[in-house]
Amino acid sequence: MEYIPIQFIGESITPRYESPPALEKKPGCPDFFLWREQEYRITEILGEWHNYKRRGRMTRNMTPGHATAAESKGSWGVGQDYYRVLTEDKRIFEIYYDRAPKGVDQRKGQWFLYRELKLPV
Numbered sequence: 001m002e003y004i005p006i007q008f009i010g011e012s013i014t015p016r017y018e019s020p021p022a023l024e025k026k027p028g029c030p031d032f033f034l035w036r037e038q039e040y041r042i043t044e045i046l047g048e049w050h051n052y053k054r055r056g057r058m059t060r061n062m063t064p065g066h067a068t069a070a071e072s073k074g075s076w077g078v079g080q081d082y083y084r085v086l087t088e089d090k091r092i093f094e095i096y097y098d099r100a101p102k103g104v105d106q107r108k109g110q111w112f113l114y115r116e117l118k119l120p121v
Contacts, residue, residue, distance in 0.1 A: 003084070003092060003117040011035065013095065013113045024108060025099055029083045033095065035113050041088040052079035084117070092117040 015030035016039075029048070032041040082096040094114040 002120060004120055006116045006118050008115050009093075009113045010115075011113050013111045015097075015111045026081065027097060028081075029085065029095075030111070033111065033113070040091070040093070042085045043088050044086040045083055046086055046092065047082075047084035049082045050079060051082070082114070092119070 014034040015027070016032050016034065017027070018031045021027035029045050030042065032039055034040075079099050080096045081099070082094060084092065084094050086092055093116050095111060096114055097109050097111050099109040
């Protein structure tokens with residue numbers, strides 16, 4: 001199904017889970033998220049994809065064989081996990097988890113609201 005972009009958002013969000021994720025660096029899709037002080041409950045995951053490709057100077061720190069394996073399953077701090085979700089209020093969003101640490105004190109990744117979509121008429 002082809003979705004039509006409504007607006008680019010590109011802002012950080014706060015994920016919330018009914019049960020804590022098993023893996024900190026691969027948390028999976030949240031049950032709801034907070035954006036601009038409003039809660040959005042996710043009722044359905046419409047799509048999921050992952051991008052673990054290394055970029056920039058990160059491409060030079062692995063042998064080609066290891067880099068190929070890491071691109072398919074991921075390695076620490078590299079890549080994004082994307083989710084297209086339907087919320088309780090029938091809005092369609094694409095959210096993603098950026099696995100890159102933000103600094104020494106912030107070793108976890110960060111969640112972002114990428115864009116809002118709609119179904120074609």
